[in-house]
Amino acid sequence: MSRSPPPIDVADHEVLYSADAIARRVSELAASIASDYAEKSPAFLITMTGAFVFASDLLRAMHPNTPRGATIDAIKAKSYVGTTSSERVTLSDGAASAVDVRGRHVVVIEDIVDTGVTLRELRAAMDARGAASVTCVALLNKRARRREELASDGPEYVGFECEDRFVVGYGLDLDGRCREWPYVGVLNGH
Numbered sequence: 784m785s786r787s788p789p790p791i792d793v794a795d796h797e798v799l800y801s802a803d804a805i806a807r808r809v810s811e812l813a814a815s816i817a818s819d820y821a822e823k824s825p826a827f828l829i830t831m832t833g834a835f836v837f838a839s840d841l842l843r844a845m846h847p848n849t850p851r852g853a854t855i856d857a858i859k860a861k862s863y864v865g866t867t868s869s870e871r872v873t874l875s876d877g878a879a880s881a882v883d884v885r886g887r888h889v890v891v892i893e894d895i896v897d898t899g900v901t902l903r904e905l906r907a908a909m910d911a912r913g914a915a916s917v918t919c920v921a922l923l924n925k926r927a928r929r930r931e932e933l934a935s936d937g938p939e940y941v942g943f944e945c946e947d948r949f950v951v952g953y954g955l956d957l958d959g960r961c962r963e964w965p966y967v968g969v970l971n972g973h
């Protein structure tokens with residue numbers, strides 16, 4: 784009979800990026816993007832589920848300077864099981880038909896770019912759907928883990944360059960837990 788591993792104690796953690804530090808950086812990112820896309824009617828694309836907290840703060844920080852004609856949609860990108868990357872990515876737009884990005888300037892909103900595989904798949908999917916351009920804003924960039932062939936394919940806008948630890952909170956999960964933390968932390972022992 785196989786025994787399941789002991790549950791991870793998520794209370795045993797340290798804060799890596801505080802709510803205040805994140806809020807300050809989010810305001811800066813919002814201002815840059817609002818300015819760069821002022822005349823481009825961007826199609827913001829939130830990658831669910833991890834980016835929902837970041838996206839919610841980023842987009843509200845943009846208001847009332849949100850570029851005219853901007854739209855907000857979400858896409859589900861799933862690539863992780865537990866704390867190890869499965870290196871497999873599935874994209875789905877849920878029950879609705881695919882988000883129409885033809886001729887649009889897409890800004891993908893990501894929680895974290897790690898190996899870069901998810902971002903590569905998202906860029907390819909948006910290109911295939913006829914996007915005019917695709918860029919990415921990621922709260923966290925874990926450059927040390929980028930796949931070699933994707934070294935030049937990082938996010939255009941980055942909140943923080945992140946060390947090579949498994950981080951949780953502010954939308955980022957450990958199998959569905961910790962997403963509600965208002966800060967980003969690391970679990971001790973992981």
Ligand code: 5GP
Nearest residue numbers: 833895896897898899900901949950955956
């Ligand atoms: P990538 O395809 O770039 O390897 O990984 C992208 C996705 O993996 C992220 O959007 C995120 O959902 C998940 N991921 C990567 N690193 C971490 C991490 O340190 N913590 C958590 N919670 N998720 C991660």
Ligand code: MG
Nearest residue numbers: 830833894895
């Ligand atoms: Mg993600």
Ligand code: MG
Nearest residue numbers: 833863956958
């Ligand atoms: Mg996850």
